[in-house]
Amino acid sequence: MAAHGIRQREEGVMMLPIVEFQDVSKVFFKGATPIQALGRLNLEVREGELLAVVGPSGCGKSTLLNMTAGLMEPGTGAIRYKGQVVAGANTEVAYLTQKDNLLPWRTVEQNVRLPLEMGDHRFLPEKEKGARVARYIGMVGLAGFEHHYPKELSGGMRKRAQLARSLVYEPDTLLMDEPFGALDAQLKLMLQAELLKTWEGSGKTLILVTHDLTEAISLADRVIVMSGRPGKITAIADINLPRPRDVFQIRFQPQFGTYFEELWAALRTNMAEGEEIH
Ligand code: ADP
């Protein structure tokens, strides 16, 4: 089945955006010194799309996700989720944060199960909870490690446990902040493939922050490039590569190179302004 975002484009159906950023800016203070993290940003995230966000370090990518999850308020402007202004924790999104936040006193299985102990998920039958936990642990390749504690796992395995924990919730929208950043190339490709397999045809909206342009183009329906601080959108590209995609092969398509050149030019301009990409 084709992904939701693709169907929309083919049929030309306009749908309400699932997330809207309207004139959003954010200033932080380092002591008395203001740091303008985000400039005025306007963006509509389409329901069912996989949107990748790339940009230099410190341009406000994590801040954008924090605000979408309702963990941080915008300085100016508003963020709407399904038409409602986000005020307080947005429980309709799952958030895979950049920082490792597995609970050290819980095993892999207990960590992955955590979202099913909260909100309406508490009322799922135990059998369903168990089946979901096992399914997502298997999907990220951690079968056999259910009873290990985070400190007994490698960095990559901890990331995979976090990934399983964000998927087990089966939310309408997923926010992922550099989920594969620290992983070796081979594992990264394997998890990207798993993520695509899970997402394609699911109808879910996924906002993926990444510093890896190849990853962004391989996976996304749309890529946005942000400038260095204060973060603003400097380029947006629709990635019209066919689905389902094979992450191992897609980079060899001629059209992939065209997207890469176009977006890399936008990123490079940002670097010239004195920020680093990593
Ligand atoms: P990115 O994820 O793109 O690397 P962030 O959103 O983490 O960028 O941060 C954007 C800028 O805002 C950075 O300069 C960062 O130091 C600053 N910043 C982020 N969160 C806070 C905070 N809670 N307090 C103070 N400064 C912050």
Ligand code: MG
């Ligand atoms: Mg970040």
